[in-house]
Amino acid sequence: MNTRSMIFTLYGDYIRHYGNKIWIGSLIRLLNEFGHNDQAVRAAISRMNKQGWVQAEKQGNKSYYSLTEPGIDRMEEAANRIFKLKPQEWDGKWRIFMYNIPEEIRSIRDELRKELVWSGFGTLSTSTWISPNNLEKQVQALIRKYDIEDYVDFFVADYKGPNENQRLVEKSWDLNEINDRYQEFIAQYSQQYMIDKNKIKKGDMTDAECFVERTKLVHEYRKFLFVDPGLPEELLPEKWLGSHAASLFAEYYKELAEPASRFFESVFEDGNELKNKDRSYDIMTHPLLLD
Numbered sequence: 001m002n003t004r005s006m007i008f009t010l011y012g013d014y015i016r017h018y019g020n021k022i023w024i025g026s027l028i029r030l031l032n033e034f035g036h037n038d039q040a041v042r043a044a045i046s047r048m049n050k051q052g053w054v055q056a057e058k059q060g061n062k063s064y065y066s067l068t069e070p071g072i073d074r075m076e077e078a079a080n081r082i083f084k085l086k087p088q089e090w091d092g093k094w095r096i097f098m099y100n101i102p103e104e105i106r107s108i109r110d111e112l113r114k115e116l117v118w119s120g121f122g123t124l125s126t127s128t129w130i131s132p133n134n135l136e137k138q139v140q141a142l143i144r145k146y147d148i149e150d151y152v153d154f155f156v157a158d159y160k161g162p163n164e165n166q167r168l169v170e171k172s173w174d175l176n177e178i179n180d181r182y183q184e185f186i187a188q189y190s191q192q193y194m195i196d197k198n199k200i201k202k203g204d205m206t207d208a209e210c211f212v213e214r215t216k217l218v219h220e221y222r223k224f225l226f227v228d229p230g231l232p233e234e235l236l237p238e239k240w241l242g243s244h245a246a247s248l249f250a251e252y253y254k255e256l257a258e259p260a261s262r263f264f265e266s267v268f269e270d271g272n273e274l275k276n277k278d279r280s281y282d283i284m285t286h287p288l289l290l291d
Contacts, residue, residue, distance in 0.1 A: 001219060003036045004044040008053075009219045011067060012075045012082075014264050021057070021066035023269040030267055033212050064270065070145075077138070081225055082218070083250075086243070090132055090232030094168070096155040097121060097129040097139055101148060108146050115142055120229035122172030130172055132165075132232055169235050178228050182241035185220065186248055193252040200255055207263035214256035221249050 010030060015022050028041045045065055048054045053071040057064045067075060097116065101109040119138045121129040139154050159165055169175065196213055199205045205213075228242060236242070 001034060001216075003031065003040045004047060006031060006034060006036065006215070006219060007041070007044055007048065008075075009215060009222060011054075011071070012078055012222070013215065013218045014261075014268075016067065016072070016075045016079070018268060019066075019270055019272070020072060021064050021270045024063045024065060026267050026269045027065070030211075030264070033208060034215070073141070078222065078225060081230055082222055084230070084246070086246075087231065087233040087236065088133065090234050091134070092158065093132070093156050094159055095121075095131045095133070095135055095139070096124075096157060097131075097152065098154075099127050099148065099152040101151045108148065112142065112146055112148070118226055122169075122229055124168065124172050130168065131229065132235060133230060165235060169231065173229055173231075175237055175240075178224075179237070179239075179241050181224070181227060182245045185224075185245050186241060189217065189220075189252060190248055193248065193255070196252070197255050200259070205259070207259040207266070210256045210259035211263040214253065214260040217249065217252055217256065221245075 007027065010027070011020070024042065024045065027045065028038050031041050045054065049056055049065070052068055053074070054065045055068050057066065099109070099112065101112070116129050119131070119135055119142075120133055121131045121135070124130045136154075136156070143149055143152060143154075159168060192213075196205060196210075200210070224242075224245075
């Protein structure tokens with residue numbers, strides 16, 4: 001598992017609930033559980049710093065890293081999608097993003113494409129991207145980030161045919177391939193869930209082991225952000241496995257949540273004078289754990 005990607009997972013599932021800041025020593029200790037060495041962690045967090053996702057702060061001889069505003073926004077958006085159990089309701093509108101970016105700034109065009117895929121856009125045709133979801137905020141943020149006002153256009157529109165809305169979906173995304181990915185996730189983690197559930201019930205899993213398994217679970221499920229556009233139910237095929245995968249993820253997460261958080265809190269340090277327990281995130285208020 002890529003070190004930088006794992007750090008994003010830790011910020012998204014743990015650190016953002018504890019003030020968004022962590023001592024590099026704590027981060028190294030947490031990632032040691034997955035076999036990442038000190039040098040790899042320092043190199044990865046340094047790269048994230050240069051990319052603008054985190055910012056460094058020195059306190060004495062200790063270095064701390066906190067999420068920047070773009071980092072916080074990205075973590076919040078990812079969490080909202082990861083922990084969403086049901087597709088959102090559709091307003092019947094399509095968001096259309098078009099661009100004509102000059103060849104001399106091709107690198108921006110390449111980065112923009114990655115961002116559009118991550119946000120859930122699909123390619124209807126060359127340089128024309130669509131989504132049924134309300135992504136106006138994300139689009140405006142991308143325009144500002146890459147300073148491309150002169151090269152893009154954005155529409156919110158009704159589709160008037162001549163085909164059905166599902167035809168637009170078929171042209172823009174390969175839902176069969178995404179469904180196959182969900183099938184693989186379900187096959188792997190349904191078995192692992194039952195094994196770990198029994199081990200936890202018998203007291204045969206340590207807090208550290210629960211931390212590792214919960215982080216791996218979120219890390220793997222997070223990959224669907226890069227392939228699943230999160231389409232509304234009206235546009236999904238009849239035998240869609242995304243909801244099944246979401247339910248499995250939620251149940252497995254519940255089993256691991258509390259002991260995993262205990263381990264995280266035993267390692268976590270952010271440089272504040274207050275004791276961690278006095279301001280720690282209450283895991284039991286997590287949306288997946290509420291009935």
